[in-house]
Amino acid sequence: MVQKIVILDFGSQTTQLIGRRVRELNIYSEIIPYHKYPYGREAEEGIIGVILSGSPLSVYDKDAFRVDLDRLLGRVPVLGICYGAQLMAYSLGGAVEPAPSREYGRALLEWTDGTSPLLEGIGQGAQVWMSHGDTITRLPEGFKVIASTADVRFAAFASESQPVWGVQFHPEVFHSTCGMQLLRNFAVGICGARCDWSAESFIETTVAELRSTLGDDKVVLGLSGGVDSTVAAVLLARAIGDRLTCIFVDHGMLRLNEFHDVLAEYKKLGLNVLGVDASDKFFADLAGVTDPEKKRKIIGADFVEVFDREAHKLEGVRWLAQGTIYPDCIESLSITGTVIKSHHNVGGLPERMNLRLCEPLRLLFKDEVRAVGRALGIPDSLIGRHPFPGPGLAVRILGEVTREKVAVLQQADHIFISGLRREGLYDKVWQAGVILLPVQSVGVMGDERTYERAVALRAVTSTDAMTADWAHLPYEFLASVSNEIINKVKGVNRVCYDISSKPPATIEWE
Ligand code: XMP
Numbered sequence: 001m002v003q004k005i006v007i008l009d010f011g012s013q014t015t016q017l018i019g020r021r022v023r024e025l026n027i028y029s030e031i032i033p034y035h036k037y038p039y040g041r042e043a044e045e046g047i048i049g050v051i052l053s054g055s056p057l058s059v060y061d062k063d064a065f066r067v068d069l070d071r072l073l074g075r076v077p078v079l080g081i082c083y084g085a086q087l088m089a090y091s092l093g094g095a096v097e098p099a100p101s102r103e104y105g106r107a108l109l110e111w112t113d114g115t116s117p118l119l120e121g122i123g124q125g126a127q128v129w130m131s132h133g134d135t136i137t138r139l140p141e142g143f144k145v146i147a148s149t150a151d152v153r154f155a156a157f158a159s160e161s162q163p164v165w166g167v168q169f170h171p172e173v174f175h176s177t178c179g180m181q182l183l184r185n186f187a188v189g190i191c192g193a194r195c196d197w198s199a200e201s202f203i204e205t206t207v208a209e210l211r212s213t214l215g216d217d218k219v220v221l222g223l224s225g226g227v228d229s230t231v232a233a234v235l236l237a238r239a240i241g242d243r244l245t246c247i248f249v250d251h252g253m254l255r256l257n258e259f260h261d262v263l264a265e266y267k268k269l270g271l272n273v274l275g276v277d278a279s280d281k282f283f284a285d286l287a288g289v290t291d292p293e294k295k296r297k298i299i300g301a302d303f304v305e306v307f308d309r310e311a312h313k314l315e316g317v318r319w320l321a322q323g324t325i326y327p328d329c330i331e332s333l334s335i336t337g338t339v340i341k342s343h344h345n346v347g348g349l350p351e352r353m354n355l356r357l358c359e360p361l362r363l364l365f366k367d368e369v370r371a372v373g374r375a376l377g378i379p380d381s382l383i384g385r386h387p388f389p390g391p392g393l394a395v396r397i398l399g400e401v402t403r404e405k406v407a408v409l410q411q412a413d414h415i416f417i418s419g420l421r422r423e424g425l426y427d428k429v430w431q432a433g434v435i436l437l438p439v440q441s442v443g444v445m446g447d448e449r450t451y452e453r454a455v456a457l458r459a460v461t462s463t464d465a466m467t468a469d470w471a472h473l474p475y476e477f478l479a480s481v482s483n484e485i486i487n488k489v490k491g492v493n494r495v496c497y498d499i500s501s502k503p504p505a506t507i508e509w510e
Pocket of ligand 1: 296387389390465502505506507
């Protein structure tokens, strides 16, 4: 049976990070809103430990998020982090008060109990990261302090009779240099995790589950060329073979040769894939449309229509598979305690198609999807691809989208992306592309005056696309790309480089 650590979410910004860190220890973790702990023998099966997250609230607030600790403690080992630690201290009879000054950033840990299993292997003076406005001023009876910092007396504490622990700092953040060791001590040393959750074990259990859930049913899946749908398809194909049919729709706004190249790669992977060139419909419906959101809506609706039509030509399909991943599914809490669920799906397909939904990657973070993809033998040319927006080049052509503009942009984009690959820069940036601007400017080529289009190069570094910085690409490289575009792409006589970060800009221009 798969062992898991449950993280009860009290609304902290770093809750997801706790889940990630536990996964990095090859232990499966699940993030659950604080009030949804699955009490009951069957539902609790496999749970070997619980972590209580931080929160933007104060434990003494009238509307603070609370759990019934009497029901929780004693069932499994529990580690409270920041608010989680304060909640335990406060609820069990200790005291929590506003700190004289808010405590943010670096602090050095001095342990007072060198024998504590939570602190094993952590040296005196280890750096931890604090972020709290309240502080514990008295521990409940039966608890003892195991580490302090210069400003925080109860930086880490333990129950004397139960496997219950609290830390005021955030072991999950990068700057807590002993954080991984502490989480390992909890998960492995205290909870007894086997650390056997890996890409290979995920594939093995998921393939078995898919076979038993899907039986002899047929499944349809929309491929986009992106990592998530590709990995979902190969995983499903391993489970049910040709009973999976993939549909790859070409809306005409993909990169140069992408439809054919990616289709060929899919076929090499042994996928049963149907390529559908629907570009005429997309271009016709986009004619005259300049508003970015309208463009997106039209492309989304057209995609659903085309996919639905093609899927209906297949016989006996019972399931729609999607490459939805964990961050799309986590139910996160707003400060009011409302559960926010931003469940991603492809432009309303599930609602329209009346098929059962199969999402084999819904438990994985993005880098885990990549690891699974590699373990499935998917080549790096597909796994390491930059993200690319669903509406494709349509949102990189400011204003109306036409075939002629797409052709110009495809060439410029091809020069930029090939250059990044050639110079070993492709994997150093999160995402890159070219934007076709709706302006013309004067230039001179030979002895001729020109009045042609301008393009902007965009390359960003990021870890999750939520924030991004412009990539500091070498000037020589930018100069050579600019030269090549102006010399080779007819209709372009000026190249700019976008040096805006996100926020306040966004990665795409539309
Ligand atoms: P922004 O421009 O919001 O982009 O900073 C963040 C990430 O999302 C991608 N993106 C999209 N992806 N459909 C998609 O599937 C869209 O309409 C869309 N708009 C932006 C963008 O490429 C970047 O990776």
